[in-house]
Amino acid sequence: MDDPRTDEALMLAYRDGDAAAFEALYGRWRGPLYRYLAHQVAGQADELFQDVWMRVVRAREHYEVTARFATWLFRIAHNRLMDHYRARGRNRVDLYDDPEDVDEPAAPEQDTPPAMLERHQAAQHILAALATLPEPQREAFLLAEESGMSLEEIAATTGVGRETAKSRLRYALNRLRQALAGLR
Numbered sequence: 411m412d413d414p415r416t417d418e419a420l421m422l423a424y425r426d427g428d429a430a431a432f433e434a435l436y437g438r439w440r441g442p443l444y445r446y447l448a449h450q451v452a453g454q455a456d457e458l459f460q461d462v463w464m465r466v467v468r469a470r471e472h473y474e475v476t477a478r479f480a481t482w483l484f485r486i487a488h489n490r491l492m493d494h495y496r497a498r499g500r501n502r503v504d505l506y507d508d509p510e511d512v513d514e515p516a517a518p519e520q521d522t523p524p525a526m527l528e529r530h531q532a533a534q535h536i537l538a539a540l541a542t543l544p545e546p547q548r549e550a551f552l553l554a555e556e557s558g559m560s561l562e563e564i565a566a567t568t569g570v571g572r573e574t575a576k577s578r579l580r581y582a583l584n585r586l587r588q589a590l591a592g593l594r
Contacts, residue, residue: 417479425473432470436463439483442556446484449540449552450491458494462487477566480557485567488549539589547582550575 413420413434423431443462448455465486476482540548546568553559553567565575 418475421470421473421479421482422475425470432467435479439480439557443483443487446487446549446552446556447491449548450545451494452541454494458487458490462490465490478559478563480559481563481567484553484557484559488567488569491549535590536586539586542589543582543585547578547585550578551582551586554579 413431415423415431415434417435417438420431420435424435440459444455444459447458447462451458462483466483469486473482540551543551549568550564553564557563559567561572561575561579564579565572568575570578
């Protein structure tokens with residue numbers, strides 16, 4: 411569904427009763443939102459995913475454009491994750507070790523079967539490395555990668571200052587670079 415309207419315009423249209431606008435928003439954001447949740451709580455992403463969309467549906471009557479739709483959506487997801495962690499008595503720990511800077515791994519240059527196999531294996535390593543990140547760093551990285559959020563939007567979504575969001579993202583990138591340095 412290729413609706414040329416902005417996400418915010420679609421949400422306002424949905425607020426005013428346009429069900430097709432919701433379908434367009436869902437089509438745009440279901441993949442990024444699901445991946446964000448799946449990387450945070452692997453086995454329970456389906457439940458949280460549905461709950462986040464139900465919260466969007468319930469909040470539609472009061473929706474006002476105060477930020478990008480993505481920021482609003484991922485803030486709902488972040489809050490739902492915090493509820494999930496609290497319900498399980500799990501504390502989030504901020505780890506801010508300053509890893510050494512390493513070069514980024516180079517991308518494969520060809521689409522030959524060996525190169526495709528190498529990319530598949532690299533993807534598996536990336537997922538494994540992502541799973542080892544502390545939760546705040548993983549969340550900052552996923553918000554930047556899956557929703558294209560700026561540092562300011564990540565900070566607003568997670569309820570921290572811009573510099574904290576920047577540090578979390580920087581540490582996540584450094585840790586991922588370190589974990590993946592041997593793949594080159």
